[in-house]
Amino acid sequence: MTYNYPDSTGHFGIFGGIYMAETLIPAVEELSRQYLRFRDDPEFKTEFAYELKHYVGRPSPVYHAKRLSDDLGGAQIYLKREDLNHTGAHKINNAIGQALLAKRMGKKRVIAETGAGMHGVATATVAARFGMECIVYMGAEDIQRQAANVFRMKLLGATVVPVESGSRTLKDACNEAIRDWVTNVESTFYIFGTAAGPHPYPMMVRDFQCVIGNEAKVQMPEMIGRQPDAVIACVGGGSNAIGLFYPYIEEKNVQIIGVEAGGHGIASGKHAAPLTANAKVGVLHGNKVYLIQDENGQIIETHSISAGLDYPGVGPEHCLLKDQGRAQYVAINDDEALAAFDALCRFEGIIPALESSHALAHAMKIAPALGKDKVLLVNLSGRGDKDMNTVANLKGITL
Amino acid sequence: MSRIQLTFARLKQQQRKALIPFITAGDPSPQLTVPLLHALVEAGADVLELGVPFSDPMADGPTIQRASERALKHGMSLRGVLAMVAEFRTQDATTPVVLMGYGNPIEAMGWEVFAKRCAEVGVDGVLTVDFPPEESHDAFEHLQAHGIDPIFLLAPTTNDARIEQVAKLARGYVYYVSLKGVTGAGHLDLDAIAQKIPQLRQHINLPIGVGFGIRDAATALAVAKLCDGVVVGSRIVQEIENSTEQNVVANVSKLVKELRSAVDKA
Numbered sequence A: 001m002t003y004n005y006p007d008s009t010g011h012f013g014i015f016g017g018i019y020m021a022e023t024l025i026p027a028v029e030e031l032s033r034q035y036l037r038f039r040d041d042p043e044f045k046t047e048f049a050y051e052l053k054h055y056v057g058r059p060s061p062v063y064h065a066k067r068l069s070d071d072l073g074g075a076q077i078y079l080k081r082e083d084l085n086h087t088g089a090h091k092i093n094n095a096i097g098q099a100l101l102a103k104r105m106g107k108k109r110v111i112a113e114t115g116a117g118m119h120g121v122a123t124a125t126v127a128a129r130f131g132m133e134c135i136v137y138m139g140a141e142d143i144q145r146q147a148a149n150v151f152r153m154k155l156l157g158a159t160v161v162p163v164e165s166g167s168r169t170l171k172d173a174c175n176e177a178i179r180d181w182v183t184n185v186e187s188t189f190y191i192f193g194t195a196a197g198p199h200p201y202p203m204m205v206r207d208f209q210c211v212i213g214n215e216a217k218v219q220m221p222e223m224i225g226r227q228p229d230a231v232i233a234c235v236g237g238g239s240n241a242i243g244l245f246y247p248y249i250e251e252k253n254v255q256i257i258g259v260e261a262g263g264h265g266i267a268s269g270k271h272a273a274p275l276t277a278n279a280k281v282g283v284l285h286g287n288k289v290y291l292i293q294d295e296n297g298q299i300i301e302t303h304s305i306s307a308g309l310d311y312p313g314v315g316p317e318h319c320l321l322k323d324q325g326r327a328q329y330v331a332i333n334d335d336e337a338l339a340a341f342d343a344l345c346r347f348e349g350i351i352p353a354l355e356s357s358h359a360l361a362h363a364m365k366i367a368p369a370l371g372k373d374k375v376l377l378v379n380l381s382g383r384g385d386k387d388m389n390t391v392a393n394l395k396g397i398t399l
Numbered sequence B: 001m002s003r004i005q006l007t008f009a010r011l012k013q014q015q016r017k018a019l020i021p022f023i024t025a026g027d028p029s030p031q032l033t034v035p036l037l038h039a040l041v042e043a044g045a046d047v048l049e050l051g052v053p054f055s056d057p058m059a060d061g062p063t064i065q066r067a068s069e070r071a072l073k074h075g076m077s078l079r080g081v082l083a084m085v086a087e088f089r090t091q092d093a094t095t096p097v098v099l100m101g102y103g104n105p106i107e108a109m110g111w112e113v114f115a116k117r118c119a120e121v122g123v124d125g126v127l128t129v130d131f132p133p134e135e136s137h138d139a140f141e142h143l144q145a146h147g148i149d150p151i152f153l154l155a156p157t158t159n160d161a162r163i164e165q166v167a168k169l170a171r172g173y174v175y176y177v178s179l180k181g182v183t184g185a186g187h188l189d190l191d192a193i194a195q196k197i198p199q200l201r202q203h204i205n206l207p208i209g210v211g212f213g214i215r216d217a218a219t220a221l222a223v224a225k226l227c228d229g230v231v232v233g234s235r236i237v238q239e240i241e242n243s244t245e246q247n248v249v250a251n252v253s254k255l256v257k258e259l260r261s262a263v264d265k266a
């Protein structure tokens, strides 16, 4: 049986779906219709490919982190360099795809939520590129953690709206973006930043991000004569991960590993790892997924040093891949991610995003016990420039 | 006949429109919710919408968001809300109570247990903002098995095909959201409502309540003329927010009496 999700109603097994207020349902249905119409349109595909090549700078290279691998003394670690994309992360792949769709739907105003600010920057960038008004919702807590990205968005002409409600992080920014959308549903396109939310977003974001895995599937045989033994990516909502994983789902010899934010450790309760912590199924932000919540179904505040992983849910396709056993999900704690961050700086001269450092940390954890002929492909989803303040603070340094 | 049906049948006979106030359970504090519910009935409420607080109220504006936060700070939960309805029912056997909120607290309890508890404590209807008909099959099986009415929202953006779909599942009454936006927004468009209601009536045989954006006696009267019931939420919650624990019941009561006399002019 071949893997073919979501079904026509947007479900990945029991997960996914369209759990939205009535006012937005027609908008989401229209988005599905338009996406399905343009997805296979040759002109749309050509324009998307052109933007990815000439504006984003794709294909992103695969890099053999040889000094790091030698130091670990086991499996070889390869990096898919999404950090080299224009704007510094994988987020731009999806933002361009959605902006091209917005353009075809005649929408002149785009909105977005952002955590680390990378999706906000990507959206502000494409809005400038295509001449659209751009509003980005960002938790007040994240605005402090990611001040440089806030400034970048403003330079690009976007309006950044601080969100003071709830935990003042990514989930609250999502709530506020949804409130904007319900109010301005006719004029506005919501450029959602991860492979979650109501159908068709999990599918559409996956499709736009699949360029990562599709390129890797060509690049790996060119470099090592075969596919890697495992593909590894960090999982916030799950967009960079599904972008790498999806093209490998039918490659049964390739292990798939998603890395969640373990924060202070699963046992501490201060984490953002719904899959690893066996969170209960719930409904938030338009989809049914594994969700960090209390016994009364209230969403609990999460914790991670990386704002981009600090989210209580996870995309529906990852929930399904976990249940099917096709992918494994593990958690990496704050301090392990920081150690990996340092190691990549020192051994390879690459400063990774704290989010991506989680994926790298897991690769570094398992590499020593594996043979030198084994190959781990890590998605380096973004670069660490945005994290300078956070890392300096953690090291007790004021910039 | 259910309490909701009896209420609307009585109103029809009296040629009156329903007044349907909303408050959030546990706001401003759990001890005041049941007294507030009785005060609402005394001041002229026909149906009570009781909000179940949720950590992420995506369809609500700042006023009801803050009410949810206050209630959750007091430890309010779905279980607690059901206990409040049980207490309310010891002194009021006739006024319909509709729980309104988001799906996740119910998912966490389980729809079967929830529906059974609703029937036991005397809940009449359930409105789950983020569960459209497409995702509600299990939910409705359980609600219907226990005689609880699923109440649906319809919006200015809802087309004929969807109205038809809702018409098949809805019981009790339907709740027309009068504007594109969150609760508490200001831009009420009476002409648009006047145009939409006949479209809804082509498909829907149930009473139609209209809410969102009703702020005072004048807007309540104007809306009441167009439909079968007027839902007032944020304005009442705002009154609660601006009151002290000592005068909140009296203030809310005064406001609802004003709304009642306005609605009775329709």
Ligand SMILES: Cc1ncc(COP(=O)(O)O)c(C=O)c1O
Residues within 6 Å of the ligand: A089, A090, A115, A116, A117, A118, A119, A193, A194, A195, A234, A235, A236, A237, A238, A239, A240, A241, A307, A308, A309, A353, A355, A356, A381, A382, A383
């Ligand atoms: C560099 C980077 N990696 C990963 C993520 C997590 O998002 P996702 O799980 O959707 O890839 C973010 C989110 O902000 C990010 O900026």
